Amino acid sequence: MDIFECIQKRYSYRGSYMKTAIPRENLEKIIRAGLLAPSGCNKQTTSIIGIDDQQILDSITSLINKNGFTGKTAPAGICILTQEIPGYADVYFNIQDYSAAIENMLLAITTLGYASCWIEGQITESTETQKQIANLLNIPADYIVVGFLPIGIPENEGKRPSYKSFSQRAWYNTYGSDE
Numbered sequence: 308m309d310i311f312e313c314i315q316k317r318y319s320y321r322g323s324y325m326k327t328a329i330p331r332e333n334l335e336k337i338i339r340a341g342l343l344a345p346s347g348c349n350k351q352t353t354s355i356i357g358i359d360d361q362q363i364l365d366s367i368t369s370l371i372n373k374n375g376f377t378g379k380t381a382p383a384g385i386c387i388l389t390q391e392i393p394g395y396a397d398v399y400f401n402i403q404d405y406s407a408a409i410e411n412m413l414l415a416i417t418t419l420g421y422a423s424c425w426i427e428g429q430i431t432e433s434t435e436t437q438k439q440i441a442n443l444l445n446i447p448a449d450y451i452v453v454g455f456l457p458i459g460i461p462e463n464e465g466k467r468p469s470y471k472s473f474s475q476r477a478w479y480n481t482y483g484s485d486e
């Protein structure tokens with residue numbers, strides 16, 4: 308699959324997943340894709356925990372499930388952590404850093420034939436959920452849990468949302484041009 312096909316194919320899957328295990332080799336490819344993302348001033352503020360232990364997965368998904376999470380049958384997942392380290396002075400890029408890492412991982416997940424969904428709102432809307440996940444995974448206090456990506460072979464075909472048209476959101480040379 309070339310990169311453009313992969314970008315086209317990626318979407319947020321919120322259905323259930325097949326039980327088929329994710330080989331460590333693939334999980335590592337996905338994690339490495341995240342670690343290779345650009346980061347502001349190369350501060351590499353994003354850290355990643357790959358999870359393929361069923362008990363840990365069950366505990367995480369039940370914590371997120373309180374907030375309406377639907378991908379709870381995934382056989383693996385990725386927990387995304389950030390550190391609030393300034394790029395320079397009091398300028399922080401850590402949100403952009405982990406966003407770039409997440410997108411790299413979503414594309415890697417897609418290219419390997421798996422589905423996923425960027426779960427962030429359902430974690431960060433509750434500091435309690437963030438803390439509970441941090442406790443569960445033994446995460447030190449200077450890291451913040453910001454996201455979770457379920458990973459697995461989708462059991463059904465998910466629904467793609469509709470997107471605004473190209474001309475509503477992108478132009479050549481000047482805003483709103485019809486070139």
Ligand SMILES: Cc1cc2nc3c(=O)[nH]c(=O)nc-3n(C[C@H](O)[C@H](O)[C@H](O)COP(=O)(O)O)c2cc1C
Nearest residue numbers: 317318319320321424425426427428429430467468
């Ligand atoms: C910062 C951010 C937070 C998100 N948080 C959640 C979430 O908590 N739960 C969820 O189901 N989807 C979440 N999503 C996925 C978006 O809802 C999804 O990307 C959007 O609806 C567009 O759909 P698509 O990914 O299928 O193109 C999040 C996406 C982003 C970028």
